[in-house]
Structure formats: structure tokens, C-alpha cells
Amino acid sequence: MANHIIIFLSLLVFTCSFALAFEPSPLQDFCIADSTSSARVNGVVCKDPKLAQANDFFFSGLHLPGNTSNLLGSKVTPVNVAQLPGLNTLGISMVRIDYAPWGLNSPHTHPRATEILTVLEGTLYVGFVTSNPENRLISKVVQKGDVFVFPIGLIHFQRNVGYGNAIAIAALSSQNPGVITIANAVFGSNPSIPSDVLTKAFQVDKSIVDTLQTKF
Template sequence: MAASNILLLGGLIFMTCSMAFASDPSSTPLQDFCVADLKAPVLANGYICKDPKLVKPEDFYTSGLHIQRNVSDDCGSGSDSISVTEVPGINTLGISMGRVDLDIRGVIPPHYHPRASEIITVIQGTIEAGFVTSNPENRLISKLLKKGDVFVIPQGLVHFQRNIGNGHAVALTAFNSQNRGVVTVGNAVFGTKPTMSSDLLAKAFQVDDNIIHRLQANF
């Protein structure tokens, strides 16, 4: 093969490999729906489908999203989710949602969702929402949100919400997973069972062992 042809072929390969391709995750259903059989004894990645002939409108329905959540915990917040266990018709659809209530100065502490991105819509009050980019930058990206504002949090990144207004705050959340998972950073580090080595944590956080023991006692 002539040298010029080799160079041309190499250039085409380089251009092809340099292109960026993007698409939505493949989630083409094989049937109209797969309502979860929550009582099925079989374990699966998700839930076994109920017989379509037994499906009812109630399998796709729930209520109560308008009800204020209890905010009496130590963080002054309350949240819940509407997932496949509340609405069996969500099974295999890759969606879920929830409600967040924040008392004055209440917070949703730093946490992440291993299986979902999140979109937040404020419907009452003033909320700061933010997330932290991955190492090594660890950049904080946050935004002050008021009624009607929307903020997106990418999958797997540590994030938080806090009420910085003068009254009760409420937000609706949506996820691109029927089971998003939640890992709260404080619990995952200081509340392990059995307890993680205080010496390890003291070195990791560059603090005295006594500080670690006090933190672990809170979880």
C-alpha cells in the first residue's frame, strides 16, 4: 500500500475514533408494561411481572404527595419516595419521584444516588441545592432555587439541599431509576456496622482519634 494511502487511512481512523457518540440508555420494553408482583418468591434485577390479565388501575396509582412530611429529625427535614414498591406499575420503566420537606434551616445532608440522576423542582420556599464534582477537582456547583425553579444533579455525585428561606420549603424530586439507592455520606463513613477503624478515619480526615469517636457516637 502506498505511503499516501496509509496516511489517509490513518487519518480516517483517527477522525472516526475522535467522534463523540451519545444516546439515551437502551430501555425498549418487550411489552406494554410489567407491573411488579411484589409477592413473587423469585428474585430478579427488578421484580417479576404480574399476569397482565390481573393488572388494575391501582397498580399505576398512588396519592398523598400533597401531604407535608415530618421534619422533626435532627436535620429538620423529611423526604420519601414514590418508587416501584408504592406504584408497582413503575417496574421496568426506569422512573421514580419523591417529595422533600425542609423546616427553617433544615437540610438534606450530603448523599448520593448510585443508580440515578435527580431533578429537583421547588414548589415552596427558598432552597439551596448543590453537588460536588469528582476527584481531583471536587468543585462545588450550587444554585439558589425559588418556587418554580429546577436543578439537575448527575448520577453518583455527592449532593445536598438546604432551606435558606424564612419559612417551610418543599420540593418535588424525580429520578431516572425505579430504585435509585441512597448513600448518606455521614452514615456510610461514621455509622458502619461493625464500626470502621477510628485510626483509619483519623488519618483519612487528618483529625484526632477523639474527634472520630465523637462523630461515630452520633451515628
């Protein structure tokens, strides 16, 4: 009887392993995003690889400073599959972030990517918050040449704490990492989240919620 149980469990493990198997690597050299296709898939449809050309794998512009003359004093210049079709299915992208003195890349999260940030110029105060229930802030002041990682899905931010402009380059582990800016998502959703929900969630007066919703 014991032998029968062992054989059954072995077969069960083998069956589950087979059912959960998947191909983690691309099945072709590349899959250039075809922005003209109306097909809907989890990603972007590939165009005919015979039509591939160098410009499908090329982007120019990260040497140009971003315009930081806004309320936050920062500008993110993305290079993801929307700007560089050759990134499709390759699982990587990047951004350039420019910061005016005391500029802020406000708290946000990337639902599909871990981010690794390298400071090119200036001094940044960076951090992320761990998940519930700890909600612990892990933060550090980083300088030119320093690298900091923001784990996938966690809320994070950067602030220029120097007196000059700052620049950073960040790589992300998705060709389309997505970004959810917390203040915009909560107070600027369309349609708006009911004010009574936000009033109770943030434990503030309705007038404060109304004011914040007008700003976002």
C-alpha cells in the same frame, strides 16, 4: 494484503457491534412489581399482566406535608417501585421533600439515577460536588418554580435558606434510584469502619471519629 486487512477490520467492527447490541426499551407494556415473589433478579419480578389493576399504577399522599421535626429538619417522601409497583422497569421515580426553616437534606448520592428538582415553595441553597480530582462545588440559590439537576452518582444536598417552610418535588431516572447518605454510610456502617481507617482518611483525632460513630 491491504484489502485483506480492511475486510478483517470491517468484520471485527461488525462483530463487536453485534455483541454489544441490547434492547434499551421495555419488551412489554408494563411489568408490575410482584413483592410476593422470592425470585432474585436485577430488579423486581413481574406479576401476571392479566392481574393488573389501576391501583398498581397509583399512589396517593404527596399532598401531605412530611414531618420535619427531626435533627436535620427535613423529610423525604419517596414514590419508587416499593410504593408504586407499576413503576417497575419504567426507569422513573419521584420524591417530595419538605424542609423546616433552615432544614437540610444532607449530602447524599443516588448510585442509579440523575435527579431533577423543582422548588414548589420557599428558597433553597442547592449544590453538588464534581468527582476527583477537582471536587468542585457547583451551587445556586433556587426559588419557587426553579429547576436544578443533580447528575447521577454525584454527592449533592439542599438547604432551606428561607424563614418559612420549603417544599420541592424531584424526579429520578430510575424506578429504584437508591440513596447513600454520606455521614450515615461513613460513620454509621454496620459493622463499623475501623476507627484507624477513618482517623487517617479524615486526618482527625480518634476521639472525634468515636464521637461521630456514636451519633450515626
